[in-house]
Amino acid sequence: MVGGTLLAFATILKLFPAVLVVVLVLQRRLRALLAFVVGLVCFVLLGFLGGGPQRTVEWAGQIFPRYAGGFGTPNNQSLEGAIYCLFRPIAVDRVPLFGRPSAAVLQPLIDNERMGIVLGYVLGGMVVLVSLWLVGRQWRQQLAGIELPASALLLITVLLVMPLVWYHYYTLLLIAYGIGIPYAQRERSFRLLLFISSIFIAFQRYWRITANLDTPLLVSFGTLGVGLLWVAFARTVYAGNPVQGVKSEAVSR
Numbered sequence: 001m002v003g004g005t006l007l008a009f010a011t012i013l014k015l016f017p018a019v020l021v022v023v024l025v026l027q028r029r030l031r032a033l034l035a036f037v038v039g040l041v042c043f044v045l046l047g048f049l050g051g052g053p054q055r056t057v058e059w060a061g062q063i064f065p066r067y068a069g070g071f072g073t074p075n076n077q078s079l080e081g082a083i084y085c086l087f088r089p090i091a092v093d094r095v096p097l098f099g100r101p102s103a104a105v106l107q108p109l110i111d112n113e114r115m116g117i118v119l120g121y122v123l124g125g126m127v128v129l130v131s132l133w134l135v136g137r138q139w140r141q142q143l144a145g146i147e148l149p150a151s152a153l154l155l156i157t158v159l160l161v162m163p164l165v166w167y168h169y170y171t172l173l174l175i176a177y178g179i180g181i182p183y184a185q186r187e188r189s190f191r192l193l194l195f196i197s198s199i200f201i202a203f204q205r206y207w208r209i210t211a212n213l214d215t216p217l218l219v220s221f222g223t224l225g226v227g228l229l230w231v232a233f234a235r236t237v238y239a240g241n242p243v244q245g246v247k248s249e250a251v252s253r
Helices: 004-012 017-024 030-066 079-084 111-139 147-159 167-186 190-213 221-239
Strands: 090-092 102-108
Touching: 004 017, 004 030, 017 030, 017 147, 017 167, 030 090, 079 147, 079 221, 090 190, 111 147, 111 221, 147 167, 147 221, 167 190, 167 221, 190 221
Parallel strands: none
Antiparallel strands: 090 102
């Protein structure tokens, strides 16, 4: 229960630690989940009482949207956000090269904002459904030894389909990469996917430079990298072929 409460406190300070709730769900730690929910509600109420209703509404309606940076921007590397950027003009502030201005507008591949929104959420929903099916299949078959890859898969799924994903959220992917090391040592295809995904995720840091090529295709490397990482772990969980000796705490008990 202490872990759930501390996770709730971390979520209040910075939203993205809430992603770790997927680990509690997968391990069926109901008491920790309950502590997280109760703690989150209590901390929110405490902030509401301390700041007052007027400041709370002002923060939620004015400050938070500016702080988040908006949905349709290269800073947002969610699957939905990346696809959305392909279907509407995107204003960017790039690193000026060759005398070009820093402010620019990237023209869409297809100028249809509604199509971009629908397509993004449809693909995001498909990723969620496939992930849940794979994890549910593991539970039904009681495949010992792949609980850690399943945890990584859920973590990656959340970082792929959340409406807003900032670059620094990717620090959580260190957990997935750590889990993947034994599988990368054994499987060449898994190792290749991990390597390529890490290159893309690192390259996302430089989207303000690639934006000089005036195409929205070259400002969403992070989404592509996380997508490849999702494919790697989805294949592993589907195969149900654990590395010998790699077991989760729940199995070892």
